[in-house]
Amino acid sequence: MTTNQQKEPIQSKIDFLNEAFIRNPHPIYAEVREKEPVSRFLLPSGHYAWIVTTYEDVAAVLNDSRFVTSHPVEEGVEQRKLPSHVEIISRNLSNVNASDHRRLRRLVQKAFTPRMVEELRGQIVELTNDLLDQVQAKGEMNLIQDFAFPLPIKVICEMLGVPVEDQDKFSDWSGAIMEGFNNPMLAERSEQALIAFIDYLQQLIAKRRSDLKQDLISDLIRVEEDGDMLSEHELYAMIFVLIIAGHETTVNLIGNGVLSLLEHPEQLEKLKNEPGLIHSAIEEILRYDGPVEVNNVRWATEDVELQGKQIRKGEMVFVALSSANRDGSHFTDPTTFDITRKVNDHLAFGKGIHFCMGAPLARLEGEIAISTLLRRMPALRLQTNRELLDWRHGIIIRGLKEIPLVF
Numbered sequence: 001m002t003t004n005q006q007k008e009p010i011q012s013k014i015d016f017l018n019e020a021f022i023r024n025p026h027p028i029y030a031e032v033r034e035k036e037p038v039s040r041f042l043l044p045s046g047h048y049a050w051i052v053t054t055y056e057d058v059a060a061v062l063n064d065s066r067f068v069t070s071h072p073v074e075e076g077v078e079q080r081k082l083p084s085h086v087e088i089i090s091r092n093l094s095n096v097n098a099s100d101h102r103r104l105r106r107l108v109q110k111a112f113t114p115r116m117v118e119e120l121r122g123q124i125v126e127l128t129n130d131l132l133d134q135v136q137a138k139g140e141m142n143l144i145q146d147f148a149f150p151l152p153i154k155v156i157c158e159m160l161g162v163p164v165e166d167q168d169k170f171s172d173w174s175g176a177i178m179e180g181f182n183n184p185m186l187a188e189r190s191e192q193a194l195i196a197f198i199d200y201l202q203q204l205i206a207k208r209r210s211d212l213k214q215d216l217i218s219d220l221i222r223v224e225e226d227g228d229m230l231s232e233h234e235l236y237a238m239i240f241v242l243i244i245a246g247h248e249t250t251v252n253l254i255g256n257g258v259l260s261l262l263e264h265p266e267q268l269e270k271l272k273n274e275p276g277l278i279h280s281a282i283e284e285i286l287r288y289d290g291p292v293e294v295n296n297v298r299w300a301t302e303d304v305e306l307q308g309k310q311i312r313k314g315e316m317v318f319v320a321l322s323s324a325n326r327d328g329s330h331f332t333d334p335t336t337f338d339i340t341r342k343v344n345d346h347l348a349f350g351k352g353i354h355f356c357m358g359a360p361l362a363r364l365e366g367e368i369a370i371s372t373l374l375r376r377m378p379a380l381r382l383q384t385n386r387e388l389l390d391w392r393h394g395i396i397i398r399g400l401k402e403i404p405l406v407f
């Protein structure tokens with residue numbers, strides 16, 4: 001066993017249980033990029049894993065077919081038996097092997113097209129205004145609960161064709177399932193939500209099969225290539241991954257984005273004076289404090305050497321997108337929040353074969369949400385001291401639990 005393989009505790013500065021790191025991980029990432037860009041860290045589960053922190057290495061790992069998202073099956077090792085509904089949804093786009101991935105992604109991309117996203121524009125504007133109407137007269141709101149959390153799930157429901165009367169249930173299930181991923185104490189509630197969610201999908205899909213409509217569920221049922229179609233279970237898993245991948249991420253694009261703007265009043269003024277800057281502002285928000293701090297795990301399928309470290313076959317590798325996006329060897333003035341930044345090839349949506357499929361939708365939602373908010377509530381400000389804001393725990397998503405605002 002080599003030294004970097006040791007199982008005994010090692011002192012990594014990257015510590016997802018440390019409050020100071022959770023509040024502001026950027027100075028630590030800067031130090032780690034400098035001193036030990038590929039290092040070991042302790043997962044909240046108690047296991048050690050690799051973490052990769054520079055732009056170049058993060059991009060390289062995401063483009064390297066030796067690192068996969070599905071756990072490599074070891075010969076002779078009995079597979080862990082998952083409850084059937086967990087097994088169904090775990091075989092989704094982001095978790096399957098390369099050839100299944102290629103097939104699923106090709107099929108879903110025939111339905112989930114940029115044109116379909118653009119057609120949602122009017123509905124997103126309407127949903128945004130409806131949510132803001134509910135708080136406008138109060139002069140205050142909790143940005144996350146009142147706006148950023150409900151908006152994306154309503155958009156996904158509209159896109160899929162979930163009837164309005166069922167959308168609150170959908171939102172509750174999505175919240176409960178995500179909480180269970182982030183906090184094992186809530187796993188039981190999360191599992192119940194998952195069972196209810198799959199039962200519901202089964203009925204909704206059956207209804208659509210007998211009466212196809214103009215929505216994404218119907219399109220996913222219709223989609224076909226060379227005689228190949230999505231099976232019933234693949235449909236559940238696909239809908240599940242669209243909700244899970246598209247909900248919390250967009251919540252925190254809006255949350256982190258508004259916070260970054262409020263913390264940089266001169267940038268906020270610039271955007272208010274020149275609303276057309278919203279496109280580059282969204283890219284800068286994604287780079288400066290994007291919602292996905294660390295990407296989904298990768299597994300090494302063979303021994304790989306990276307920055308002088310030996311990553312062994314079967315080991316877990318995480319890439320820190322938030323760190324890559326502030327790497328000074330790639331970005332000029334990486335710690336400056338500049339909504340007019342011209343060259344901004346950030347990695348907030350990942351890279352390679354798993355590059356975010358919902359990026360056009362996320363961008364559109366972020367643009368509409370933030371520009372409408374600033375137009376309707378131009379005096380927007382934080383109701384509390386920034387230092388008192390509570391950040392969410394967990395390694396994947398970076399975002400705040402609440403953002404109290406007055407306007």
Ligand code: HEM
Nearest residue numbers: 093094245246249250253296348349350354356357358362
């Ligand atoms: C700002 C919002 C978002 C961010 C920052 C984000 C980020 C990401 C990242 C980093 C990945 C790559 C994961 C990996 O490499 O393992 C990813 C994948 C994915 N995202 Fe997003 N996402 C966002 C919004 C959305 C939305 C709105 C949807 C759809 C409704 C969506 C659907 C997906 C799907 C289906 C994948 C898996 C793609 C694959 O494995 O081939 N995302 N996202």
